[in-house]
Amino acid sequence: MRIDLAADHDAMGGSEMMMLLAAQACVELGHDATVWVPTETGEVAREADRRGLTVRGVGARGNASYMRRLRAGTARSDADVLWCHGLRPSFATAGLPRRIAHVYQRPRPLQRPALKRALRGADAVVVPSHSMADIAPNTHVLWNWCEPIDAPETVHEGPLSVGYLGRLSMEKGLGVLTDALAELPDTELVLAGTPRFVISSERRIIEQALDRVADRTDRLGWVTASELFDRIDVLAVPPVWQEPFGQSVIEAMSAGVPLIVSDAGALGEVTGDDYPLCVAAGDARSLAAAIQAVAALTHEQLQGLTRRLHHRWEKHFSPDAGRRRVAALLDQLT
The missing domain is CATH 3.40.50.2000 (Glycogen Phosphorylase B;)
Incomplete structure (x- = not known):
């Protein structure tokens, strides 16, 4: 299966890290994964490249440019699934087929109309916890995960x-x-x-x-x-x-x-x-x-x-x- 994964920002944050972990999981499961990012020189692109992932930058200049170019690029893609990580890529690609809208945060009041549009036509609406499952009907809960971190070796003294x-x-x-x-x-x-x-x-x-x-x-x-x-x-x-x-x-x-x-x-x-x-x-x-x-x-x-x-x-x-x-x-x- 060919899977496109779209980032929310150019800078690394929580949803961007989860997108990269999801892309790695897709590759480990035997799928072809491509990470779509605003630019090929941003933090997310560099981290994806460091992890050996395939990266596609759209050459965006700002949020509006990214959303336009992301929609145009993913609409032409021959991927089997488009997995949007965050509200921005989900909004930009609303209505496209074979799409996962992954929403990482509960929308604030002013974001609710954007969320409604972003979820339109999605084949799956994914949230990170059961506490967020009520943001839309029939959500799929996908808990986050993280890479292993070694236990601290230092024994602290004092306060x-x-x-x-x-x-x-x-x-x-x-x-x-x-x-x-x-x-x-x-x-x-x-x-x-x-x-x-x-x-x-x-x-x-x-x-x-x-x-x-x-x-x-x-x-x-x-x-x-x-x-x-x-x-x-x-x-x-x-x-x-x-x-x-x-x-x-x-x-x-x-x-x-x-x-x-x-x-x-x-x-x-x-x-x-x-x-x-x-x-x-x-x-x-x-x-x-x-x-x-x-x-x-x-x-x-x-x-x-x-x-x-x-x-x-x-x-x-x-x-x-x-x-x-x-x-x-x-x-x-x-």
Whole structure:
């Protein structure tokens, strides 16, 4: 089977990484896969090339140009399936045959008309979690997955190091986390990420929140999950919005890093309903209590927790698990 996979952006983000993993899964299943991107010099194209994937850039100059050229190019393609990763390519190719519309985030109110058009005529509408299954009738849930990440080897001494991984934003719970840590003087915050795609007014609010713990915060910028995990004792993922999946959660599970999540969106679905370190979204006191609970765990208790997380990753969120789900999705279309 010949499969075209269309990117949402030229820059690497969550949906772009999942598109590349999906393309690799298609190739491993014996299919011919081509990744369509705005330009052949962007981040996504370079990463696809590094992974040995076939790349097709459309020479776009901006979003409107990309959508026009993507529609024209994929309409002429002889591929058996067009798999659109994100709202932009799904909207651009609305109505084309043999099409998968993969929606990674719950649409905001102003995006709902675009989503309605984007899903028109799709052979499958794919979402990353059951918590998002209500965005359209007959959605197909395809959990994300991630590549294996080695367990950290460093044994930390001194204050408990609490990690944060991803876009710096208030909806991701950064304000709740700084509120919690402000009540825990024997902790430090290790930030991996930047306020990419965040408007300037929210950036000021983020900086005000970080000022509360600035004297014990280490800001790493954009680094790999592995680089962060080598520096921390526990990862906090405390979003206050309806998190559609939680990629950093499964990365921590792969590496066997202790993890605290909020109950927002899909996070409970990813960790399992009975996960003990799940707190109410937006509740800084509960988050602080969970951080203290991690600090009080014995070595044996920590090992038991991380073994449990890694086993769940291996069963549900490893490349093997992802490849099986891709095969099942493609089988639906044949």
